[in-house]
Amino acid sequence: MYAAAISGTGLFTPGNSISNDELVEALNAFVERYNTENxxxxxxxxxxxxxxSSDDFIVKAxxxxxxxxxxxxxxxxxxxxxxxxxxxxxxxxxIQAEMAIQPSLNALAEAGLEVGEIDGVICAASNMQRAYPxxxxxxxxxxxxxxxxxxxxxxxxxxxxxxxxxxxAAVRSGQARRILMINPEICSAHLNWENRDCHFIFGxxxxxxxxxxxxxxxxxxxxxxDGAVWSILGSKLRTQxxxxxxxxxxxxxxxxxxxxxxxxxxxxxxxxxxxxEVVPMxxxxxxxxxxxxxxxxxDVRRFWLHQANKNMNDFIAKKILGRAPExxxxxxxxxxxxxxxxxxxxxxxxxxxRDLNVGDFGVLCSFGAGYSAGSVxxxxxx
Ligand code: CO8
Numbered sequence: 306m307y308a309a310a311i312s313g314t315g316l317f318t319p320g321n322s323i324s325n326d327e328l329v330e331a332l333n334a335f336v337e338r339y340n341t342e343n344x345x346x347x348x349x350x351x352x353x354x355x356x357x358s359s360d361d362f363i364v365k366a367x368x369x370x371x372x373x374x375x376x377x378x379x380x381x382x383x384x385x386x387x388x389x390x391x392x393x394x395x396x397x398x399x400i401q402a403e404m405a406i407q408p409s410l411n412a413l414a415e416a417g418l419e420v421g422e423i424d425g426v427i428c429a430a431s432n433m434q435r436a437y438p439x440x441x442x443x444x445x446x447x448x449x450x451x452x453x454x455x456x457x458x459x460x461x462x463x464x465x466x467x468x469x470x471x472x473x474a475a476v477r478s479g480q481a482r483r484i485l486m487i488n489p490e491i492c493s494a495h496l497n498w499e500n501r502d503c504h505f506i507f508g509x510x511x512x513x514x515x516x517x518x519x520x521x522x523x524x525x526x527x528x529x530x531d532g533a534v535w536s537i538l539g540s541k542l543r544t545q546x547x548x549x550x551x552x553x554x555x556x557x558x559x560x561x562x563x564x565x566x567x568x569x570x571x572x573x574x575x576x577x578x579x580x581x582e583v584v585p586m587x588x589x590x591x592x593x594x595x596x597x598x599x600x601x602x603x604d605v606r607r608f609w610l611h612q613a614n615k616n617m618n619d620f621i622a623k624k625i626l627g628r629a630p631e632x633x634x635x636x637x638x639x640x641x642x643x644x645x646x647x648x649x650x651x652x653x654x655x656x657x658x659r660d661l662n663v664g665d666f667g668v669l670c671s672f673g674a675g676y677s678a679g680s681v682x683x684x685x686x687x
Pocket of ligand 1: 357358359362363366367431461462491492493495496501502503505507550572574575576577579580613614617644646672673674
């Protein structure tokens, strides 16, 4: 058995950022037009009037101030309200594969590795743009990796922590020396931009991480590499079925008696219920996990929590620590990125880990649809 470690990470951020004000302006223009066009039906009680959105509500309810998206124009266009991502031919690189390349190369460079030193690729995300061939295999080929294996996996918002666990298991067993784990999340394509309850929630991004045999990473570090090494002490995964976050899009849609289309096939949730049920589930899971490693909550220098809602993260950290967290104990990136599903806790780790000292402990934690939750305890080893 070998020990496993994280030796590099990478982040791809789309070029377009949308502020709450821009988003609210578009939704409110849509709402006004809808209510005007449907005034008679609304007055007759046949349909309900739509309500406007507001920046104040979004910031207060979630902490989100902006989000990055692959296409801005399409989703702010009230005649479209969806990103415009032109069709690519079968012989062109797919969008998710394309967004995976830069962060993968950055993660490899940070770790001081060449592409050819990777044995496996796991593409882990809430949505794959097609069923097959696997996105991961296309990414493997696009990177020029002509050996090893690749597969896709989906555990919604917990895809990255579950994938780190799978990668660490392969590394510990000796099955692989190093695995590239990638999270290309195009949440904008999956969101109902006409619905004020959720139009502000998501953004697009891609993260990558190298999970590697710890001894190999430490050898490189001792030989003068500048990359830090993060030992993976253990991971804990939990799932519990819930309909409170759901997406009915799937390959059987066209076979159904009454073909479902449009908004019914997008993200939907009971946000309040999710909040109430997931906070205790995650706080208990992290506390138990720390106990299993003989760690007290105050031994943890940093919690890189899933980035869905700032209030939710504050509650979780407070429940674990028994006090309000300091800002740098549970850093927030969702104010800038919104919820980027599985990539959220990896962005937080990518952005906010370099100031930790050798010997410091940290916890990456995800939670979301399924329900699914994953906790990964790391210690800076070099
Ligand atoms: N502007 C103004 N007012 C609004 C708005 C708005 N945009 N939206 C709602 N309101 C109103 C409501 O109508 C309501 O009014 P009233 O009191 O008169 O009925 C009032 O504001 C309060 O509404 P809510 O109860 O809905 O508001 P909350 O305080 O609960 O906040 C949140 C809503 C922010 C959604 C919150 O509930 C939350 O964040 N919950 C947790 C959600 C979460 O973590 N979900 C995880 C989902 S992500 C995941 O698992 C990945 C799935 C795969 C992703 C794929 C990509 C798409």
